[in-house]
Amino acid sequence: MDLYREEVMDHYEHPRNMGEIASPDLEGRDSNASCGDMVQFQLSVEDDIIVEVRWKGIGCAITTAAASKLSVYLQGRTLKELREISEEQLIKEAIGFDVNPGRIKCLTLPVRVIRKLSEN
Amino acid sequence: MFDPKIVKKDFPILSRVINGKPLVYLDSGATSQKPKAVLDAERDYYEQHNANVHRGAHTLGDEATKLLSNSRKKVAAFIGGRDEETVFVRNTTEAINLVAYGWGLDALKPGDTILTTEMEHHANLVPWQQVAGRTGAKVELIHITPRGLVDLVDYENKLKNKPKLVALVQVSNALGTINPIKEMAKAAHKVGAVVLVDGAQAVPHMKVNLADLGCDFYAFSGHKMIGPMGIGVLWGKKEMLEKMSPFLTGGGMINEVFPDHSTWADVPEKFEAGTPNVAGAVGLAAAVEYLETLGMDEVRKHDEDIVAYALKKLKEVKHLKLLGTEDPKVRSGSVSFEYSGVHAHDVATILDSEGVAVRSGHHCTMVLHKALGIAASVRASFNLYTTYEDIDSLVVALAKVNKVFGK
Numbered sequence: 001m002d003l004y005r006e007e008v009m010d011h012y013e014h015p016r017n018m019g020e021i022a023s024p025d026l027e028g029r030d031s032n033a034s035c036g037d038m039v040q041f042q043l044s045v046e047d048d049i050i051v052e053v054r055w056k057g058i059g060c061a062i063t064t065a066a067a068s069k070l071s072v073y074l075q076g077r078t079l080k081e082l083r084e085i086s087e088e089q090l091i092k093e094a095i096g097f098d099v100n101p102g103r104i105k106c107l108t109l110p111v112r113v114i115r116k117l118s119e120n
Numbered sequence: 121m122f123d124p125k126i127v128k129k130d131f132p133i134l135s136r137v138i139n140g141k142p143l144v145y146l147d148s149g150a151t152s153q154k155p156k157a158v159l160d161a162e163r164d165y166y167e168q169h170n171a172n173v174h175r176g177a178h179t180l181g182d183e184a185t186k187l188l189s190n191s192r193k194k195v196a197a198f199i200g201g202r203d204e205e206t207v208f209v210r211n212t213t214e215a216i217n218l219v220a221y222g223w224g225l226d227a228l229k230p231g232d233t234i235l236t237t238e239m240e241h242h243a244n245l246v247p248w249q250q251v252a253g254r255t256g257a258k259v260e261l262i263h264i265t266p267r268g269l270v271d272l273v274d275y276e277n278k279l280k281n282k283p284k285l286v287a288l289v290q291v292s293n294a295l296g297t298i299n300p301i302k303e304m305a306k307a308a309h310k311v312g313a314v315v316l317v318d319g320a321q322a323v324p325h326m327k328v329n330l331a332d333l334g335c336d337f338y339a340f341s342g343h344k345m346i347g348p349m350g351i352g353v354l355w356g357k358k359e360m361l362e363k364m365s366p367f368l369t370g371g372g373m374i375n376e377v378f379p380d381h382s383t384w385a386d387v388p389e390k391f392e393a394g395t396p397n398v399a400g401a402v403g404l405a406a407a408v409e410y411l412e413t414l415g416m417d418e419v420r421k422h423d424e425d426i427v428a429y430a431l432k433k434l435k436e437v438k439h440l441k442l443l444g445t446e447d448p449k450v451r452s453g454s455v456s457f458e459y460s461g462v463h464a465h466d467v468a469t470i471l472d473s474e475g476v477a478v479r480s481g482h483h484c485t486m487v488l489h490k491a492l493g494i495a496a497s498v499r500a501s502f503n504l505y506t507t508y509e510d511i512d513s514l515v516v517a518l519a520k521v522n523k524v525f526g527k
Contacts, residue, residue, distance in 0.1 A: 003469060004524045034481050035465055036495030058495075060463030061525075103469060 004061065008097060012061040017071035019054045028117045029057075032105050037063050039110045041071075041117060048078045060106055062099060067110035070094045074114065082118035087111060121421050122414050128505040130155040130410075141475030144513040149293050149454045149501030150479050151343045152324060154407070158347060161406035165399045172395055174372065188398050191405035192388075195353060198408045199338070200329040205361065207354040207388040208401055212320040213243040215339030215354035216287075218391060219316055220247035222364040223337075227314075228284055230256030235283035235313070237262040237270055237299075238491045239292045242484045244318040248287060257284070264491060268295040268444035275304065279311050286313045290322035294485040294499065295444035296427065296451040298322070305334045314360070320344055324503060325423040325452045327416035336360055342400060346503065347407035351400030354391070361387040368393040411504075419504055424448050426502045430455045430511045434500075437518050443497060454501035456483070459518075462525050464496035470524055471498075474517035 021027075024042035031038040039057035043050050053071045057063070073094035074082075082090070090111055099107050128134050131153045136143045145153060165187065171180035173188050189203075196206040209215045224247075228234070234248045238261050245259070252259050260278055263271045270288075279286075286308040290301050305315045316337040322328055324345035330338055337360070342351040356364075366373055366384055373393040375383040384390045411419060428448035434440055439460040445451060459467045468480035479499045482489045489495065500514055 003473075004466075009524070033486075035463070036482070036489075037463075060465045062466070062469075100469070100472075103465060106465060 003097070003099060003103075005097075008061065008065045011065035011068040015064055015068040017053050017068070017075075018056055020056065021052060021054045024054075026117045026120070028113050028120075030109060030113045030116070032059075032063075032109050034105065035060070037106065037109060039063065039067050039113050041067075041110070041113045043074070043117065045079065048080055050074050050077050050079070055110070057110075059109065062103055062106035063109050065097075066095045066107050069096065070110050070114060079118045082114065087115065090115075121418050121425075122504075124422060124426075124505055124507045125509075127414070128507065130157065131505050132156060132159070134505060138475040138477070139473050144474075144476040144510045144517075146500040146502065146506070146510060146514060147477045147479050148324075148503035148506070149321060149344070149483075149499060151349065152346045152503045153505065154346055154348065154403075155410055157410050158403045158406045162348060162399045162403040165402045170399075173398060174389075184398050187402050188396060191398075191401040194405040194408050195401075196355075198412070199323070199353075199355060200331050201338075201355045202358070204387050205355055205358050207356065207361070207391045208396055209352045209354050209391075210350055210397070211341040211343070211352040212241075212318060212339045213247075215337075215352055216244055216316065216318065217247045218354050218367040219337050219339075219356070219364075220251045222367045222391070223314070223360065224248070224251040224257075224285070225254060226365055228252070228255040228257040232257040233278075233281050233283040234259045234285045234287065235262065235278055235281075235308075236260075236287040237289065238264045239268070239270070239295060239297065239485065239488045240287070240289050241293050241318060241320070242486070243320075244287050244289055244316075245487065248285075261487065264295075264488070267446075268292070268297050269450070270297070270299050270304070272300075272304075276307065279307055279313075282311045283308070283313045285316065287316045287318070289318045289320075290328075291319075291325070291452045292444075292485075292488075293321045293454070293501075294456055294483040294488055294497070296454045296456070297444055298326075298450045298452050301333050301335065309334070321453050324419075326420040330355060342404040342407065345404075345407055346410060348400045348403035351397050351404050353404075358387065361391070366390055366393070370394055372396070414504060420452075422504055423452050423502065426506050426508070426511070427451050427453070427455065429508055430500060430502070430514075433511050433515050437515060439522070440518075443492065443494075453503075454499050456497045456499040458494055458497050459521060462521055464498045466525070467498045467518075467521050470521045471514070471517045474513070474520055476514055476517045478514070 029040035037059035044052035315335040319340040343349040464480035
């Protein structure tokens with residue numbers, strides 16, 4: 001089916017930027033109560049520019065692929081940009097795939113973490 | 121026994137096509153589908169009899185009042201209860217909250233124990249946590265065995281603390297376990313506890329006789345027993361209901377209102393504040409009639425058959441780990457499982473693409489899932505329209521999970 005297309009499965013099976021930063025400038029985590037999924041993001045930031053992204057977590061294919069794609073998108077962006085972009089736009093640009101309403105929380109979990117990080 | 125394939129034809133929604141495939145509805149534990157007889161009964165109520173109840177003076181008002189009271193009679197008789205002990209509420213959750221606030225707030229004192237199980241739906245746990253917080257009582261949980269049964273040794277031990285209330289689920293919505301309520305209620309009464317039973321997953325599948333069960337309160341929902349959403353029942357022993365404070369107050373539940381105080385109507389009206397869901401009650405009575413036509417013993421036979429078939433078939437599927445006991449005699453309504461290496465939500469989404477509707481997540485039993493050491497599971501749940509072919513379709517659709525995830 002469309003949702004589990006090759007690109008999504010590739011990010012699920014080979015998630016990018018997984019791991020931890022020894023002393024991150026920013027870090028945050030969040031979880032979905034309904035399924036126990038958890039995502040943590042760590043960022044190194046220089047002059048408001050994100051120079052390194054690492055994330056880890058447990059989750060379904062959708063959460064994992066979304067976090068992986070988001071981590072790729074974040075490289076080189078500024079925190080200011082992230083504060084200014086709407087959640088909808090961020091999902092569209094960074095993650096680029098859509099899910100049915102029942103799975104939307106899987107998609108937004110990593111996005112929520114990043115939005116909180118950029119606001120603090 | 122009735123043929124579920126013929127029964128299925130009475131449920132209009134079951135002929136829908138989902139994602140290009142005929143719908144295979146295996147989420148009846150969340151809510152059941154409704155036969156045409158129930159839909160017609162609700163429609164007929166609104167088209168022919170709709171008026172507010174207990175207002176006398178005109179014909180429609182009389183008809184609506186009579187319909188409400190006849191529905192109550194039918195539902196009460198179905199569970200072996202009396203009319204005046206049968207309170208219409210919205211659902212099981214509201215029924216349990218009614219007891220928690222109407223009885224618990226007055227009866228529970230600091231240090232008292234509320235004893236319940238690890239396999240409760242949140243509806244029979246969270247209200248007790250709330251009331252415990254307000255009264256200083258504490259909630260204790262009976263453990264479950266690795267096979268998914270209530271640990272009766274642990275139960276006996278915890279009864280020694282003389283709990284004020286024992287709150288038990290009759291059929292677990294996540295494991296399908298049928299608990300030995302009669303014996304457990306007897307043991308609870310010996311230590312003086314009040315016994316409340318969550319019957320939401322039992323009433324749809326088996327004959328429930330309250331006189332035989334021996335509990336003090338029994339709660340269930342219409343929508344899980346092929347009736348409408350928004351109507352449910354709290355049954356309570358009359359002497360208990362009479363002693364209790366009302367839960368919601370206002371119109372319909374009063375006897376006399378003075379500037380500074382009021383007196384209450386007799387039970388069950390004392391607990392039915394505001395305009396009741398008459399159409400829902402009429403629909404529920406139609407559901408009861410439908411079930412009685414099939415016969416509850418036959419309904420349970422079909423339930424046990426389908427559970428046994430699903431257990432057998434799903435056991436043969438690679439990568440599945442089934443939850444709960446393998447004995448269909450003490451199981452009802454559902455089979456839950458984990459798919460090794462694939463998240464429950466992913467499994468459910470892929471099954472949906474094949475037209476198979478299942479539930480994924482913790483099924484409102486987070487404490488149970490923690491006790492089992494798992495985050496989420498997939499549940500296939502059944503009702504009287506579930507066929508062997510539905511189970512076969514589930515097994516075929518599960519192969520798609522294998523294909524997508526390369527397992």
